[in-house]
């Protein structure tokens with residue numbers, strides 16, 4: 083494993099910020115009165131769900147795509163979710179062809195969402211691995227550039243712009259809570275925050291079903307985990323055994339990690355809806371989930387929680403809000419109507 087973390091610096095994050103201004107928005111940081119009362123400290127929600135694609139991934143995708151040379155034939159990626167939307171949106175902004183590859187298991191709504199952003203969608207094979215082979219073919223035969231979801235310097239620098247905005251808005255933040263999957267988001271934010279404010283703690287939060295980065299950090303090297311269906315579907319997937327950047331950044335800069343269960347995520351989605359009136363996808367509710375589960379009882383001051391996206395299937399969201407059972411592959415999550423946790 084090569085670790086060239088020095089390729090990503092506060093300077094490259096500040097350059098990313100200039101590059102993506104006008105495409106990704108500077109998102110608001112809004113107080114959550116209820117979560118603040120539970121925490122006993124100010125909780126501020128960083129509203130990445132309000133990006134034009136409904137998730138932060140536009141930042142990294144735009145920074146990577148805007149840095150490409152003018153004669154590039156186009157871009158591709160293998161993503162069913164927010165990264166695919168980010169690549170499609172940023173490519174359209176630059177007038178570039180974008181081909182997003184997916185397996186035939188991907189639901190219609192996701193395909194239509196990406197097509198609506200102007201990208202070509204290619205449905206290939208029965209797994210993401212087969213879809214990735216089509217990406218590789220497009221790179222080899224048609225000269226498209228494969229945009230990585232989390233493990234290249236321009237993508238990580240793009241996500242890191244969130245950290246700069248946070249510290250500019252609130253230099254007194256004691257803690258930043260970040261949803262953690264491949265680690266582009268957490269790695270970029272942690273690098274920016276720890277450089278600007280070394281005493282601010284940055285905590286990564288994953289679901290306990292298949293947390294690839296957390297398992298890798300424990301093992302001291304990138305490891306594979308079994309991918310299981312989760313309410314936090316945007317946090318699924320591996321970090322790549324050949325990981326070059328995001329693993330080292332998370333290992334070196336994160337102050338800690340927390341795992342949350344599916345039942346806790348379910349409750350986090352409910353709380354953000356009933357208390358803050360927000361429609362959030364599971365992956366963006368892990369911070370609220372951890373807080374409400376009593377896993378953040380050591381907070382020390384003003385805390386920012388990254389609300390990373392809102393692209394949840396609306397039928398699933400309605401089921402959670404109504405307190406109905408949810409089926410995740412072979413796991414049935416028993417329904418539970420929302421009940422407020424009164425502050426201690």
Ligand SMILES: *Cc1c(COP(=O)(O)O)cnc(C)c1O
Pocket residue numbers: 137138139163164165231232261262263264265266267268316317363365366390391392
């Ligand atoms: C991709 C994603 C994450 C995790 O980002 P990584 O860089 O893979 O760690 C968190 N939340 C949402 C909504 C995402 O789409």
